[in-house]
Amino acid sequence: GNSVTQMEGPVTLSEEAFLTINCTYTATGYPSLFWYVQYPGEGLQLLLKATKADDKGSNKGFEATYRKETTSFHLEKGSVQVSDSAVYFCALTGSARQLTFGSGTQLTVLP
Amino acid sequence: EPEVTQTPSHQVTQMGQEVILRCVPISNHLYFYWYRQILGQKVEFLVSFYNNEISEKSEIFDDQFSVERPDGSNFTLKIRSTKLEDSAMYFCASTWGLAGGVTQETQYFGPGTRLLVL
Numbered sequence: 597g598n599s600v601t602q603m604e605g606p607v608t609l610s611e612e613a614f615l616t617i618n619c620t621y622t623a624t625g626y627p628s629l630f631w632y633v634q635y636p637g638e639g640l641q642l643l644l645k646a647t648k649a650d651d652k653g654s655n656k657g658f659e660a661t662y663r664k665e666t667t668s669f670h671l672e673k674g675s676v677q678v679s680d681s682a683v684y685f686c687a688l689t690g691s692a693r694q695l696t697f698g699s700g701t702q703l704t705v706l707p
Numbered sequence: 708e709p710e711v712t713q714t715p716s717h718q719v720t721q722m723g724q725e726v727i728l729r730c731v732p733i734s735n736h737l738y739f740y741w742y743r744q745i746l747g748q749k750v751e752f753l754v755s756f757y758n759n760e761i762s763e764k765s766e767i768f769d770d771q772f773s774v775e776r777p778d779g780s781n782f783t784l785k786i787r788s789t790k791l792e793d794s795a796m797y798f799c800a801s802t803w804g805l806a807g808g809v810t811q812e813t814q815y816f817g818p819g820t821r822l823l824v825l
Contacts, residue, residue, distance in 0.1 A: 628812045639798060639818040640750070647812065685750060689812055693802075694740060694752040694763060 598623045602686045602698030609676055609705050617671040617701045619660075619686035627688040629653075629662050629669040630695070634683040643671075643684070676705045709733045711817035713799050719823045720789055728784045728820045730799030739782045740800040740814060741774065743767070750798065756782065789824045796821050 603618040621627065631643040631653070644653030649664035658673045669686060686698040712731045720726050732739050741753040754764040756774055773785045782801075786793055800814040 630813075632816075640800075640816040642813055642815070645813060687750075693738065693812075694755055694765075695742070695750075695800075695814060696752070697750040699749045 598627065598688060598690045598696040600686050600688055600696055600698035603701050605683075605700070606702035606704060609703070611678055611705055611707050612675045613705075615671070615673040615676045615680075615703070617684055617686075617703070619669045619671065619698060621667050621669065621686075621688050623667075623688055623690045623696075625690055627690040629660070630687045630689075631658070631660055631669070631671050632685045632687055632697075634685065634700070636682070640685065676703070678705045678707050681705045711799055711801055711815050713797075713817035713820050715820060716818065717821045717823075719825065722791060722824055723788050726786050726789055726822065728786075728797050728799075728822070730782045730784075730817055731780050732782055732799065732801030733815055734780070736801035736803055736815075738762075738802045739774075739776070740802075741784045742798045742800065742816075743795040744798065744819075745792075745795045753784075786822075789822075791824050794822060794824045 599622045601620050628647045630645045632640045633643045634640050644655040646653040646662035649662055652661045660669050660671045681704050683700045683702050685700045687695045689695055714729045739756045742750050744750045752765050754768045754774055755762045771787045775783050796819045798819045799817045802814045
């Protein structure tokens with residue numbers, strides 16, 4: 597079945613630091629890949645997505661590239677802000693429509 | 708911007724009681740989902756619903772769970788006899804659908820209902 601393996605947290609960075617959160621997946625066929633973000637006390641919000649190999653999703657300074665050869669979709673941001681503190685979830689949809697999520701990575705950005 | 712809404716935001720219940728969690732999906736969406744997130748764990752798929760019937764369900768979605776779209780706007784999750792382990796955040800999500808079942812893949816999530824079973 598489908599699975600998503602995500603970098604263990606928590607991750608603590610200083611403001612303006614570079615962020616990478618690793619995500620790898622196992623899926624049959626050609627999944628679509630997503631990053632969702634969950635701010636404290638809130639629900640899940642779509643951050644970015646990519647639907648085919650070599651696509652790059654981007655939003656709010658975050659980027660992730662769909663790498664079929666390494667089955668990865670790592671999340672990056674060049675300069676994090678305190679307001680980026682949240683839990684980040686990597687996820688995919690495959691032949692079945694439901695999302696399969698990774699375990700989530702807690703990011704804390706210190707001023 | 709249209710959004711998915713869920714009520715109540717918090718619910719506390721006694722073990723063995725029935726609870727109904729309510730969701731109003733985005734109005735032109737056709738596919739609906741329930742997920743849950745036990746505290747500190749990953750988000751897990753429960754069930755998907757299309758054309759007034761369940762299209763897929765996970766192993767978690769056993770006979771104590773049911774879903775319904777009682778009218779043109781609400782989508783409900785019922786837990787018949789709650790257990791302690793049902794304590795979790797429950798998220799509703801929806802997505803567009805086209806004729807023939809081809810879906811737009813981005814799922815839009817509600818803010819969740821935090822259920823606590825005592």
